[in-house]
Amino acid sequence: MSSFWARKKDDTNRPEGTFQRQDENDHENDPTEHQEPTEHTSLLSRNNSQGYLSPDDPAVSPYNLWTVRAVRGLSLFALAVSFMWWTFLLVSIFVSPPLMHSRGSGFFEFAYTTLATGYLVLGLLFFAVPSKAMTIWGIVLSTLLLVDMIIIVAVPGLRYEEGWVGIASVVWAAVISIYQIVQNRAVAWGKREEEERLTGREETRRSLREWAVVLFETIILAIMTIATVLFTATLILRARDVSLEAPGRRYSVHGDTYQVHLACVGNRTKNDNEPTILLEGDWGPVEHSLQPFIDDAYRAGAINRYCYWDRPGLAWSDNAPSPHSAGMSVDVLSEALALAEESGPWIVVSAGVGSLYSRLFASRHLLEVSGIFLIDPLHESYLQDVGNPGRGFMLWLRGVTSPLGLDRLAGAIVRGRTREDRVVGRSAYQSGKFIKAKLQENLVAVTMTAAEVQSARHIQMGQTPLVIVSSGQEMRKDPEWATRQEDLSTITNTLLAWDVVHDAPHEVWTVGEGRQVLEKRLREIVQDSQARRPY
Structure with missing residues (x-):
């Protein structure tokens, strides 16, 4: 108690203003007192003796x-x-x-x-x-x-x-x-x-x-x-x-923008009126559909020479720039044939949707095409189905997920699919290139392609021999299909034959009766072409 009063007395004996100066000295000794706050010091609490925030404080960031x-x-x-x-x-x-x-x-x-x-x-x-x-x-x-x-x-x-x-x-x-x-x-x-x-x-x-x-x-x-x-x-x-070699050659087309694959089988002869068969496949690569049958006919002597190609995006051909119509495909085919120094005369042979491309080619090469052979062809009225927006969306969705390769990997690992299957065979539809080609086909089907096919019908040479072989199964399944097949028989004035193979599916050549009819009509149209063209 006495010590307390002693200190108190000592304090009272200090000169006036001593407390104030001491307080100022204390502030002067504080190095942060006169400094502007920085991003490191501005968040520190001055009421906290240790200068620390709570770990849960939002300022700790x-x-x-x-x-x-x-x-x-x-x-x-x-x-x-x-x-x-x-x-x-x-x-x-x-x-x-x-x-x-x-x-x-x-x-x-x-x-x-x-x-x-x-x-x-x-x-x-x-x-x-x-x-x-x-x-x-x-x-x-x-x-x-x-x-x-x-x-x-x-x-x-x-x-x-x-x-x-x-x-x-x-x-x-x-x-x-x-x-x-x-x-x-x-x-x-x-x-x-x-x-x-x-x-x-x-x-x-x-x-x-x-x-x-x-x-x-x-x-x-x-x-x-x-x-x-x-x-x-x-x-x-x-x-x-991509290491799979293509038969024939790839030709740069459309201003060297991309390449298409073209191959010809058989030797040229000196007989200028001997026609060459020009194949156009259905939905997929022609190598997996029509080409094997035509090759058998070639080996059997029914034809002497044939050429086939892959539309852009199919098999060994590159994808074309978008948009891309059927008429554009025909133009690059014409360019590839010119680069290959192939000049016909041609008998265009096609199946399904490929018939649209063949008809366009025939209308743009009136003097070079000496025959049209259509196998269960797709009528232009069905382009509404090809260009259906729902189908287009599903193609786009398949396309953007195609890099995952779920179906292709499963086919290779589980089912033993080969690279031939993936490029030109039964798994070709799984590739991104194929899907892109089908999406391009869908986007312009009811606009550009429909207009091109309609124009081709107006300018088709009337005297060009025509053969149609239809699927009996498709005609029984869809009466409109039968009506449209009959309508296609009038695209020229010279119908050599219209056959309906009653038990054949859409791919007519896959059954025995269909192959017999096709080979028979193929011989006839070749002979008719030779008889019509002067030596």
Whole structure:
């Protein structure tokens, strides 16, 4: 008690103003008193004797660091670029911009850009919640994308099909995957620094929300990684398929924009009036449908020479720029024949939808076509079905998922499908090129193609010999089909024969009776063509 009063007395004996000066000295000794607050000091509480915030305080955030904010800004810029490129590729499926045409389907570059855009969106949505799982998945994903990039660049056939657009897209996806790893680690570093500075320790706890975010990120990245594994496996199949040699040759057409495949079997003779059969397939590659039958007829001596080709997007032919109509296909066929120095005379032989192409070719080569042979042909009135919007949407959906190659991989692994099956055989319809060709066919069926076929009907040479062989099954199944077959028998004034093979399916040549009728009529139209043309 006495000591207290002694100190009190001592204080009262101090000169006036001593307390004030001492207080000022204390403030002068505080190095932060006269400094402007920075992003490192502005968040510290002055009422807290230790200067630390609670770990749960919203102010404890990696966004406090300008480096983290800069990384986020860069991510937003990359997302904007990626989204614009994604939109550009989406539009190019339907309308090819100049210098943007892909000789392949164009679906692979769209898939890689979708992956990169989705990865950026995921990283920005959960930017402030970095995790080791995201880093690990990012390393796996970037490794796979680098492998895909190497495959595309190293295999000449793939490099040719994908072009600079495909290569740029896979490189972009690989760069984004590597960048996401850097972003994740940069945010983790910033989060740890801010926690240590503002709370005095690194926060090792995670809230239930953060654990849910980490789980969601892991699931999405696992899905992306599985998709990329499928991309890689499909690329390996494609690398094997492009090594399959094509019979005949591939010719650059349409201003060297793409190439089409054309092959001719049999030797030319000095007899100028001897016709050459020009084949046009049905829905798929002609090598899997009509060409084997015609080849048998050639070996049996029914015909002396024939040529066949693949429409753009089928078998060994590249995809054409969009939009692409039947008339455009006929134009590039004419160009390829000219480059091959093939001049006819021609007897055009076709089946199904290929009959539309043959009729267009005949109307544009009136003096060179000496016969038209149609096998269960598709009437132009059915172009409404070909151009059905619902069918077009399903083709587009199949196209954008085709890089996953689920059906192609299952066929190769489980069913033992060969590269021949995938290029010209029963699995050809699974390729992105084929799907793109069918989508192009769908988009212009009721507009450009319908108008071209109607014009061809008006200018068809009346004296051109015509043979039609129809499927009895199709005619019994659909009375309108029978009516349309009869209508097609009037496209010229010289109908040599119209046969209905009663038990034959749409592919008439697949049954014995159908093959006999076809071979018989083929001989007759060849003989008629020779008799009509002067020596």
